[in-house]
Structure formats: C-alpha cells, structure tokens
Amino acid sequence: MITSARNRWLKDIRRLRRSKDEGRWLLEGPHLLQEALSTGVELEVTLATEEFLTAAASYSGSEAARVLRDLPRPPLCVDAALLDDLADADSPKGLVAIARREPCRLADIAVEHEDESVYVFADGLQDPGNLGALVRVIEAAGAAGLLLGQGSCRLSHPRAVRASAGSLLRLPAVENVTAGEVDRHLSTGCLTRPTRWLGLAPRGGTDLYSADLTGPLVLAVGGEGPGLGSPVAERADELVTIPTAGRVESLNATVAAAVVLFEIARRRREERKEC
Numbered sequence: 001m002i003t004s005a006r007n008r009w010l011k012d013i014r015r016l017r018r019s020k021d022e023g024r025w026l027l028e029g030p031h032l033l034q035e036a037l038s039t040g041v042e043l044e045v046t047l048a049t050e051e052f053l054t055a056a057a058s059y060s061g062s063e064a065a066r067v068l069r070d071l072p073r074p075p076l077c078v079d080a081a082l083l084d085d086l087a088d089a090d091s092p093k094g095l096v097a098i099a100r101r102e103p104c105r106l107a108d109i110a111v112e113h114e115d116e117s118v119y120v121f122a123d124g125l126q127d128p129g130n131l132g133a134l135v136r137v138i139e140a141a142g143a144a145g146l147l148l149g150q151g152s153c154r155l156s157h158p159r160a161v162r163a164s165a166g167s168l169l170r171l172p173a174v175e176n177v178t179a180g181e182v183d184r185h186l187s188t189g190c191l192t193r194p195t196r197w198l199g200l201a202p203r204g205g206t207d208l209y210s211a212d213l214t215g216p217l218v219l220a221v222g223g224e225g226p227g228l229g230s231p232v233a234e235r236a237d238e239l240v241t242i243p244t245a246g247r248v249e250s251l252n253a254t255v256a257a258a259v260v261l262f263e264i265a266r267r268r269r270e271e272r273k274e275c
Contacts, residue, residue, distance in 0.1 A: 001050070001077045001078065001079060002047070002076060002077065002078040002079060002082065003079050003082070005082055005085075007078075007082075009045055009047060009076070009078075009098070010078070010082060010086065012024075012098055013026060013047075013086050013096065013098070014086060016098065016156075016158065017086070017158055020154045020156060021156075022103065023100060023101060023102055023103065024044070024098055024099070024100060024101075024156075025041075025098070025099045025101050025156045025161060026096065026097075026098060026099075026156075026158045026161070027043075027096065027097045027098075027099050027161065028087070028091045028092050028095070028096050028158065028161075028162060029091070029092025029095060029096075029162070030062075030063045030064045030066075030067040030092070030095055031063060031092075031165065031166065032092075032161065032162065032165075032166060032169075033046070033067045033071075033095065033097055034063060034066065034067045034070070035165075035166030035169050035170075036097070036099055036169055037067065037070050037071070039169050039170055041099050041100070041101055041169055042099065042100040042101075043071070043072070043097045043098070043099050043100075044097075044098045044099065044100050045076065045097065045098050046071055046073075046075035046076070046095070046096070046097040047075055047076050047077075047078045047083065047095070047096050047097070048068075048075040048076070048077060048078065048094060048095045048096075049077070049078060049079070049080040049083055049093075049094045049095075050077055050080070051080055051094060052064065052093070052094030052095050053068070053075075053077065055094075056068050064095070067095075075095070075097075080093075080094070083096065088158070088159065090162075091158070091162060092162075101156075101169075103174075103175075104172050104173055104174050105174060106147075106174050106177055106181060106182070106185045107185070108172055108174070109144070109145045109147070109172050109174060109185065110144060110145070110172070111185070111186055111188060116215075116216070116268060117144045117195075117216045117217070118141075118142075118143040118144060118216070118217045118218075118219065118261065118264055119143065119144050119145055119146075119147055119182070119186075119195075119217070119218045119219070120134070120138050120143055120145075120146050120147065120218070120219050120220075120221060120257060120261070121147045121148075121149060121179065121182060121197075121218050121219070121220045121221070121232065122134060122146060122147070122148050122149060122152055122221050122223075122253075123149040123151075123152070123220060123221065123222050123223060123228050123229050123232045124149060124150075124151040124152055124222065124223030124226065124229060125148070125149075125152045125153060125221065125222075125223050125224070125253060126151070126152060126153050126223055126224060127153065127224055128153045128157040128158075128159035128160035128163065129159055129160070129163045130163075130224065130252065130253055130254045131148075131152070131153045131155070131157070131160040131163070131164075132159065132160040132161060132162060132163025132164035132165075132167075132168065133163050133164070133254045134146070134221070134253070134254045134257055135160075135164040135167045135168050135171055135173060136163070136164050136165055136167040137254060137257060137258040137261060138167070138171060138257075138261065139167040139170060139171045140167075141258070141261035141262055141264070141265050142265055143219075143261055144172070145171060145172035145173060145174070146171060146172070146173040146174070147173075147174055147177050147182050147218070148173065148174060148175040148176065148177065149176075149177065149178065149179075149229075149232065150176055150177075150178065151223070151229075152175065152176075152223070154175065155168060155173055155175050179197075179220075179231065179232055179235045182218065183195075183235075186216070186218075193215045193216060194216075195215075195216040195217065195218055196215060196216070196217055196218070196237045196238070197217075197218045197220055197235055197236045197237050197238075198211070198213075198217055198218070198219050198220065198236060198237070198238055198239075198240050198260070199220045199222075199228050199232065199233050199235075199236030199238070199239045199240065200219065200220065200221050200222065200227075200228070200239075200240060200241075200242075200253075200256050200257065200260065201227065201228070201233075201239040201240065201241050202227060202241065202249060202250035202251075203241055203249070203250075204239065204241060205238070205239035205240045205241035206238055206239065206240050206241065207240075207241060207243055208240050208241065208242050208243065208259070208260060208263060209243070209263070211238065211240050212238070213263065213264045213267050213268075214271075217264070219257065219260055219261065219264075220232050220233075220235075220236055221253050221254075221256065221257045222253060223253065224252075224253055240260065242256055242259050242260070
C-alpha cells in the first residue's frame with residue numbers, strides 16, 4: 001500500500017491538478033475510467049483505496065466492480081487519507097488513474113462532406129466546469145467538435161474532464177487555435193457551401209428563432225462575463241441573440257450554446273422530414 005505523500009504517483013497527481021502535462025490526463029471515479037477503457041485510452045497507472053476495493057468486491061454487479069475487472073492490471077492500493085487530500089470536494093472518492101492521451105490536432109477535426117456540419121468555437125472560456133459541460137452538450141447535440149480559442153481553460157483540467165462525464169474522451173477537441181486557423185482548415189474540405197460563423201451575443205443580434213441556421217456552421221461562444229472577444233465577434237457572419245423573458249439579460253455560456261445547438265438540430269430534423 002502507498003502510505004507516503006512523497007510517492008511518485010501522488011506527486012504526479014498533484015502536478016496534473018495544478019497544470020497541464022502534455023499527453024497526460026487525470027481521471028477520477030469508475031465512470032470516467034470505464035469510458036477511458038471503452039475508447040481505448042491507455043491508463044498509465046490506477047490507484048484505489050482499500051475501502052473502494054472492498055466495496056467493489058461486495059457488489060459484483062456495480063460499475064466499480066466492472067471497471068476493476070476490465071483494467072489491464074490491478075490498481076495500486078493507496079491510503080484513503082492521502083488520496084482524499086488530493087481530491088476536490090466534489091470529485092469521486094477512492095479511484096483515480098493517470099491516462100495517456102495524445103492531444104487532438106486541428107487536422108484531426110473532420111471536415112464533413114455533407115453540408116450540415118456544426119462546430120463550436122469557444123473564445124476565452126475559463127471555467128473548467130463550464131468547459132466540461134459544453135463538451136457534453138456538443139456531443140449530445142451531434143456537433144462535429146470543439147475548437148478552443150486562446151485564453152481558455154485547458155481541456156485536461158480535472159474538473160473539465162469530470163463535468164464532461166466522458167465526452168472529452170470521445171469528442172474531437174482542439175485547444176489554442178485562432179479563428180483564422182479554423183477557417184483555413186475548414187476550407188480544405190469538400191463542402192459545397194462556405195462555412196458561416198454565428199456569434200452568440202447577449203443582446204442586439206438576430207433573434208435565434210428567425211436566424212438562418214442552414215449549411216455548415218461555426219457557433220462562436222464567448223467566455224463568462226466578457227463574451228466574445230472583438231476579433232471573433234468581427235469574424236462572425238452574423239450575431240445571434242436568444243430572446244429571454246423578464247429581467248434576465250443573458251444566459252450562462254454553456255446554457256446558451258445548448259439552446260442554439262439543439263435549435264439547430266431541431267430545425268434540421270424538421271427540414272429532413274419535409275424533404
């Protein structure tokens with residue numbers, strides 16, 4: 001059992017919580033580990049408390065028991081107090097892993113041949129919980145991927161990974177890209193129509209429910225508070241505003257993106273029915 005805070009793996013976990021380590025992600029809890037295993041992500045090491053192992057052995061049909069059976073090698077046992085000291089208040093207790101995952105590049109973002117591709121460009125999104133939730137929304141709405149602008153939270157932030165509930169392990173997502181780089185990449189595809197940029201604006205834009213949502217789109221979402229930066233707002237072909245009732249002036253960035261993405265999906269389903 002690991003009983004020293006100076007253990008190399010515990011030091012690595014502390015480092016991964018504080019800063020980016022290219023190609024290494026911290027995964028916490030059986031659900032994320034199961035998602036990693038199902039997507040072929042390599043687990044460098046897995047650590048579990050004695051209490052977690054005992055509980056998993058007592059309930060053979062639980063998610064914890066299943067993930068332990070699927071691990072390529074047994075986890076290292078670690079003192080529970082040491083692992084708790086490393087965890088956020090809301091993180092799953094008892095099971096963590098360090099995963100090897102190569103960064104996604106812009107070239108890995110598919111440029112679809114059909115004209116219904118939707119990409120999300122996040123401009124200065126800094127809250128890791130919002131980022132993880134946004135990735136989950138993007139996958140659920142059937143969009144093609146996330147393009148993370150400069151000044152945004154890192155994709156591998158443990159809270160972002162947890163909030164995505166596994167979506168960050170599946171969805172193509174690239175960080176530290178500019179609008180110009182995105183345009184150049186998307187122009188390499190075989191789309192019959194140019195990709196349009198829609199910028200989310202809290203006020204003053206075209207009403208979402210009357211906006212043109214056809215064709216390949218990049219939905220640009222701003223950061224918490226400041227919204228879209230000037231370069232991205234100026235790049236947008238059209239600014240779109242979600243109408244709100246009462247005295248609510250704006251929505252959380254992820255909530256706003258969800259409203260727009262599912263409106264795009266709804267509108268396109270209706271159009272396919274009509275055809």
